[in-house]
Amino acid sequence: MRQRSAISRRAAAAALVLVVVTGAAACAGPQDGDARGDGSGGGEPRRGGTLTVLNSEPQTDFDPAxxxxxxxxxxxxxxxxxxTTRNREDGAAGTEVVPDLATDTGRPNADATEWTFTLKPGLKYEDGTPITSADIKYGVERSFAAELSGGAPYLRDWLIGGSTYQGPFTGKGKDKSKADGENKGGNGLDSIVTPDDRTIVxxxxxxxxxxxxxATQTQFAPVPRAKDTGTRYEEHxxxxxxxxxVRNEGDGERLLLERNPHWSATTDPERKAYxxxxxxxxxxxxxxxxxRLSTGSGADASAVTTDTNLGPAELARIGDDKELAARVGTGRFGFVNYLAFNPKVKPFDNIKVRQAIAYAINRTSVVNAAGGSxxxxxxxxxLPEKEAFGHTPYDHFPAGPTGDPEQARKLLKEAGHEKLTITLTHSTEQNRQTSPEVATAVxxxxxxxxxxxxxxGxxxxxxxxxxxxxxKTPGFFLSRWGADWPSGAPFLAPIFDGRQIVRDGSNYNHAQLDxxxxxxxxxxxxxxxxxxAAxxxxxxLDRRIGELALDVPLFHPVYKRLYGKNVKNIVISDWTGVLDISQVAVA
Incomplete structure (x- = not known):
């Protein structure tokens, strides 16, 4: 029996409640036509066939670092x-973190400044060679190299020595004749220790x-030093x-995957690999x-998408077609769209002005601009309305669904403004989140x-x-934030921790709260x-920060995505909010 973290125990108890109250993940409450993660698609899942994935964004930089x-x-x-990895189950149960290559989810010391993992026995790469703890260490270390940047930034902040480490391709041991970055030795991080082939600290x-x-991030994927080809590693x-x-064309525009003959389902209960x-x-x-998904001709009958939503017009059309409506998967990812203030810019330095704007917002019109309910x-x-995030209901500036302009006028007057002219910065991209339509509704x-x-714009x-x-942060702009994992930590810390204010790079603490x-x-x-407890x-803490009126939460997005008529075993968790292709079958 695999070991689970404390969040697993919480999620198991909360799953039924969340489904009933919020229509979590694959089921959006009582709406007809929403696919549930109950093997929808007809028939029992079987091995075989080809699954086609139709996406708008190319799978670029296919390197775990x-x-x-x-x-x-x-x-x-x-x-x-x-x-570790996410639990591949529907709804709230999918917010659990579970073992993957490791035998458990990690063993901390008394103050959680040291974590030890033990690898499962018998793990192998596609060429049959064994996976070792040294490969995990090297995989993490190479993610620090400037030429392989792009992954999650936490390790640089969390690991001892991480803030100054430049990866294994610099300093002693680098083969400078390899322009592609291949490493022949390199310096390692002393804060990652591998006492034996199956233990990593x-x-x-x-x-x-x-x-x-x-430890669910791909930076923790094993990479054997001898097979690392630097920036060319993504090719194979x-x-x-x-x-x-077996094929990577156009930097991820066409990615063809075939079975790894040395993968063992006995060491990997999470991925079904049908x-x-x-x-x-x-x-x-x-x-x-x-x-293509709605028509379902040829290979498209066994196709899914992991990044393309249905739009309002498409949903209206699908609503009249029972067969298509039965092939719509609904999910909710930990995400919030909001109005952001920079209090260093007048008049947003005055909390009453920020409160007035919070009262004036008509969330019904904003939701309609974002595509409808x-x-x-x-x-x-x-914080999103999910148990795993620690969601605590509050509305510090209750204005109902359509806003309270009278209360807003009162607060403006108290702030010394009978009338006010301000600028709202937004994206011109038609993404229905920070788009012109939402800006116009505001x-x-x-x-x-x-x-x-x-x-x-x-x-x-x-x-x-x-x-x-x-x-140069504008005083007033549309913004959005999504969590790297289902918890309040990656949601609140980057936005409100004063020590994460970045002066010479990407700064996410828009209010520069310290x-x-x-x-x-x-x-x-x-x-x-x-x-x-966390x-x-x-x-x-979310409730406490909310009193400062540093932002105005507007809406949490819902994902509605079609899948092919031959696709079976639909699983959509609250961790990702989208169909999990490691679970689907097409035969």
């Missing part, structure tokens, strides 16, 4: 196993009760999962993807409260550069390995 994945990713997790500079979550990474890469082949086709237009749910809390709502909003890259630049009491509470919660405190 460069991938930024939540819970081991979706396509990547078919090739890269990690020390991580030494941290501060307590990290949620280290088992971090050595598989530790049920599938191996199909013989997985053919990932990317770089496609979203309308084309949804049309089928694709967005109104939010008054920063503009119209604030107008009723005597606030004139001038819209500043920026191309998406320019928009991101502006909102993440501490020196409150010693908030920082201290983040540290105290981070020490906890009892994740039930979740409650994250919820309480």
């Amino acid at each position: 460069r991938l930024y994945t939540s819970g081991g990713g979706n396509v990547p997790s078919l090739v890269f196993r990690t020390l 991580f030494k941290l500079r501060k307590p990290a009760g949620e280290f088992p979550y971090l 990474p050595l598989s530790s999962g049920p599938y191996k890469v 199909p013989d082949t997985i053919d990932v086709r990317s770089g496609l237009d979203s309308a084309v993807i949804n049309q 089928a694709l967005a749910e109104p939010a008054t809390t920063f 503009q119209e709502a604030l107008k009723k409260a005597g606030i004139t909003v001038e819209l500043q 920026l191309e998406n890259n320019a928009f991101n550069e502006a909102r993440w630049d501490a020196a 409150d010693p009491a908030v920082n201290r509470e983040i540290d105290e919660i981070s020490k906890l390995t009892d994740l039930d 979740a409650k405190r994250w919820g309480a």
Whole structure:
């Protein structure tokens, strides 16, 4: 019997409650046509066949060091196993972290500054060679190399020596004749210790009760030093999962996976690996993807998408077709869309102005602009409405579904403004999250409260550069944030921890909040390995920060995605919010 973390015990008890109350993951409450994770698709799942994945975004940088994945990713997790992984079950049960390459979810010392993992016996790569703890260590170390950047940043902050380590391709041991970055020795991190082939120990500079979550990231996938080809490793990474890469075209636009003959299901109870082949086709237009999935001709009958939502018009059309409606999977990922304030910019330095805007927001019109109630749910809390995150209900500025312009006017007057003109910065990309439609809905709502909003639309890259630049952050802008794992830690710490303010890079603390009491509470919660207790405190901290009116939560997105008529065994968890392709069958 596999060992589980404290969150596993919580999720098991809470799963039924969450499904009933929030329509978690695969089921959106009583709506007809929403696919449940009960093997929908007709018939029992069997081995064989080819699963086609139709995506809009190419699977670029297919190297475990460069991938930024939540819970081991979706396509990547078919090739890269990690020390731990997400539990591959529906709804709230899917927020559990469970063992993968390791025998358990890690063993902490007394203050959670040291974590020890033991590898399962008999683990092998696609070429039949054994997977060792040294390979895990090397896989982590190479993720620090500048030429392989792109993965989650936590290890640089958490590991002793991580803030200055530059990876194994620099210093003594590097073969400088290899322009592609191949390493012939290299310097290692002393804070990662491998006393034997099956044991690995991580030494941290501060307590990290949620280290088992971090160990789901692909940076923890094993990479044998002798087979590392540096920046070319993505062309043929050595598989530790049920599938191996046999073709990678156009930097991930076409990724063909076939069975890894040395993968053993006895060491991997999470991945079902039903199909013989997985053919990932990317770089496609979203309308084309949804049309192909709805028509279901030829190979498209056995196809899914992991990144393309249905739009309002498509949902309306599908609603009249019972067969198509039965092939819509519904999921909710830990995500919030919000209005962000930079209090260093006037008039947002005045809390009453920020409160007035919070009261004026018409969340009904915002939700409609985001695609309607089928694709967005109104939010008054920063944390998503999930048990694993520690969600604690609150609404510090209750204005009902359509706003309270009179209360907003009253607060503006108290702030010294009869009328006010401000600028709202947003992306011009049609993504229904930080888009012109949402910005216009905010503009119209604030107008009723005597606030004139001038819209500043920026191309998406320019928009991101502006909102993440501490020196140039706009005073008022649309933003969004998603969690790297289902907990309050990766949700609140990057946004509100004053020590994570970045002056010369991407800064996510938009308000540049540096409150010693908030920082201290983040540290105290981070020490906890009892994740039930930690979740409650994250919820309480969210409520406390919410009183500062540093943001206005707008909505949590809902994912609605079609899958082919031959696809069986639908599993959609609250960790990712999307169909888990490691579970589906097409035969």
